[in-house]
Amino acid sequence: MAALYEGYTLCGLxxxxxxxxxxxxxxxxxxxxxxxxxxxxNRCVTLYKVSDQKRLGSWTVKRGQTLTCSAVFNSQSKEYVAVSDNKVVRIWKEEDVLLDKAFKATVSSDVWKVHCVGGSQPVVLFQRGAVRLLDALLSAPQQPIEEVLAPEETIRWSTHIVAEAQQWVIFTTEQRGEHFLYLHKLRPNCLLRYRLEREEPGLPPLSFSASCRDKHICLLYLYPNGGVYQSVVPVRSLGSEDGAQALPLPRTLLLALPVGEGLLEAASVLVLDEAHAAVVGAPHPSAGAGKDFLCIWNTNFQTLQAGKEMAGQMFGQLWSFSNKLFIPHGKTLSVIPFECPTSSLASAVGKLKQAKVEECPSPACVASWNTLLHGDNTLLHGDNTLLHGDKAQPSRVETRKSRANRRTQPAGISTIDKVLELTKTAPAEEVQKEVEGLLSRSDLQDLQPSLGQLASILVSRCRADPAFSSHSALAQLLHTRCLCHSVCPDLVLLALERKDYFLCQLCLQFFPDIPEAVTCACLKAFISVPDVDAEEMNLEPDSVSSMETLISRQREKTVLQNGFSPESREEDPSDTISDQQEEKAARPPGRVCPVGLQKAVLLNEVLQTAYSDTFILPHLKDLSSQQVVLLLQYLQFLYLRCSEAPSSQTDGLRSPSLSQVLDWVCLLLDAHFTVLVMTPEARGLLLNLHTFVKSQVKLVSELGKMEGSLQELSKMKENKDVGQYSIEVIELF
Incomplete structure (x- = not known):
């Protein structure tokens, strides 16, 4: 059964x-x-790392210029290619800062799009239907470009695929209400032209998607009336056919999507595999006339496999890479992970036999926690896939596996309904006993939604009744790793209010989705705790032991790690003597941890929490200058320890990595640079941090030189005329 998991925002629109x-x-x-x-x-190209939701680079053309073709990445040359103002081909590398100073060439005809499939050479498709390999085009940019299309014929969509070791450029056109499909094979260049069947009453296709399967090119296209058709063209030698005559293209109706009132306007279909297709902008069959849904359909059995409501306006755009769907909606571009298991009739109708308990891997994600807990419209398909739709009561829905396990449970073990009811009124001791019994069940994995409900009830009762305490029960629920912040958004805040820092620590360890505002609230609370009070805390033993080991570890004086050694640091000749003396006088010890052991353990949890630079910076500005200086001093201490004791990153200690430490240094400097410059006690600290940065820059520079040398060595041809013994000297410059 296909599934859509919880998504996240990549960027704003x-x-x-x-x-x-x-x-x-x-x-x-x-x-x-x-x-x-x-x-x-129309003017900007941005590189993102998807898993971190992080922008790595951005390039913009000058005002008055327009990007008329989306940028592609040439994996052969490690370069980006785009087209501005229809005729200017631009090529640049990631290290290029200004796009206008990179390579550009003006061609003789308007470009429709540049395509590039991984590992192949970029291909340029012109607006009049001609195709050129990028290298061949740039060898003579002003070469004449032929016109393939008729005078009133216009390209509507195009793509580039590799089939049977051949590159194919596929595009569709429109001429006076007629729609055509072109298949252009490269090396040798051959062209086929097909006429699509007209859809009554003359409706134009909204979107296309192409794939290669079983030596055939499969074209999927969606019409405004909800019809999803498939046309199949065999991959074969085209001989000398020139595509002048349009051949009829047979089609098969795969899906008849519900359209509600009127026709679809902003909808799209995308092939996911041979049995599944994603559709955006079409109504959900069980949710009325709303068209703000993303759905996965099984095209073999015409069944809805998964669905997700998307907030905001839909634009009929959809992309897919490595089991992730990219969909713009409202004011955001979202990434939605998905999976499409092998299709079968049993899975399509939800009757696939359950595997044994020991063979079932734990799910990568629990879908739609908020829906389960807050009563939104939901629909359960099969055993596990959660869809928006008809109202359901998830807490009362059981799979065959859970029913079988329930029958085999001992009579003394609590049922979930009993525990949920007792939690609302029973004393803390009785609640703790019932929770322990519930967590001892063998079908704990099936109780994930119910555990979320239980945690929410406990948190709500704690906030309503200050005398009620459920510390142990909540801690046990957190250790199951079945909870996340979206299930119990008030749990961390409750722990902060009650100064239950052990619960805060567990939340930071186990919750993968803590908002940046909550992370900064924890940071501010931790750093404000007096050391005397912090030493009385009971925290997670392993993390305390790890921090004790890190603090007590003595530096090995003979080891130079990460390019930095304070004693053997090279002096920069550009530094004045007075600056050097001032730096030595103001330099903090650095070797002594500026905070207590318990506070350091809590700060480590914050430093290892996932975040987005864009969202966390505004909240970091709320820290006072004294708090920032103290945190920077602690980061300096961690940096020195990480540099001197690299084994601490690999021997199982739970402590921040060197990269995490440096990232937080950069965050604090970005958020408080002006305040730190004006703070006298921060001057020596900033000078020390400056030496850290210089050492890292030097290290990266040296690694870059080594990389270049190793690349040159790999390009050298091996001398095969080697006798039984030889000596070869290689000089690296």
């Missing part, structure tokens, strides 16, 4: 209020499945 478009021209995969290039706002 910059929209023109006068145009009903998302502002995104295209999204292309970059060096790997975790990096994408987004072309938006």
């Amino acid at each position: 910059v929209q023109d209020h006068n145009v009903p478009h998302s502002g995104i021209q295209g999204i292309e995969e970059e060096r790997d499945s975790d990096h994408v290039v987004v072309t938006h706002a």
Whole structure:
């Protein structure tokens, strides 16, 4: 059964209020499945790391210029390619800062789009239907470009795929209400032209999607009346056919989507695999006339497999890379992970036999926690997939596996309904006993939604009744790893209010979705705790032991790690003597931890929490200058320890990594740079941090030189005429 998991925001959208478009021209995969290039706002190209929701680079053309083609990444040359003002081909590398100073060439005809499939050479498709390999085009940019299309014929959609070791450029056109499909094979160049069947009453296709399967090119296209058709063209030698005559293209109706009132306007279909297709902008069958849904359909059995309601306006755009769907909606570009298991009739109708308990891996994500807990409209398909739709009571829905396990439970073990009811009124001791019995059940994995409900009830009761305490029960629920912040959004705040820092620590360890505002609230609370009070805390033993080991570890004087050694640091000749003396006089010890052991353990949990730079910076500005200086001093201490004791990163200690420490240093400097410059006690600290940065820059520079040398060595041809013994000397410059 296909599934859609909880998504996250990659970036915001910059929209023109006068145009009903998302502002995104295209999204292309970059060096790997975790990096994408987004072309938006007609002037800007941005590189994102998807898993971190982090922007790695951005390039913009000058005002008055327009990007008329979405950027692609050439994996062969490690370069980006885009087209501005229809005719100017631009090529640049990631280290280039100004796009206008990078390479550009003006061609003789308007470009429709540049395509590039991973590992292949970029291909340029011109607006009049001609196709050129990028290298061949740039060898003579002003070469004449032939016109393939008729005078009134216009390209509507295009893509580029590799089938049977051949590159194919596929595009559709429109001429006086007629729609055509072109298949252009490269090396040798051959062209086929097909005529699509007209859809009554003359409706134009809304979107296309193409894939290669079983030596056939499969074209999927969606019409405004909800019809999803498939046409199949065999991959074969095209001989000398020139595509002048349009061949009829047979089609098969795969899906008849519900359209509600009127026709679809902003909808799209995308092939996911041979049995599944994603559809956006079409109504959910069980949710009325709303068209703000993302759905996965099984095209073999015409069944809805998964669905998700998307907030805000839909634009009919959808991209897919490495089991992630990229969808602009409202004012955001969201990433929705999905999976499509092997299709079968049993799974399509929800009757697939359950595997044994020991063979079932734990799910990567629990879908729609808020829906389960707050009573939104939901629909359960099969055993596990949660969809928006008809009202259901998830807490009362059981799978065959859970029913079987329930029958085999001992009579003394509590049922979930009993525990939920007792939690609302019973004393804390009785609640704790019932929770322990519930967590001892063998079918704990099936109780994930119910455990979320239980935690929410406990938190609500604690906030309503200050005399009620459920510390132990909540701690046990957190250790199951079945909870997340979206299930219990008040749990961390409750722990902070009651100064229950052990619960705070567990939440920071186990919750993958803590908002940046809550993270900064924890940071401010931890750093404000007096050391005397902090030493009385009972925290997670392993983390305390790890911090004790890190503090007590003595530096090995003979080891130089990460390019930095305070004693052997090279002096910069540009520094004046007075600056050096001032730095030595103001330099803090650095070797002594500026905070107590317990407070350091709590700060470590914050430093290891996931965050987004854009969202956390405004909240960091709420820290006072004294708090910032203290945190920077602690980060300096961690940096020195990480530099001197690299084994601490690999021997199982729970402590921040060197990269996490440096990232937090950068965050604090970005948020409080002006305040720190004006704070006298921070001057020596800033000078020390400056030496850290210089050492890292030097290290990266040296690593870059080594990388270049190793690349040159790999390109050298091996001398095969080697006798039984030889000596070869290689000089690295």
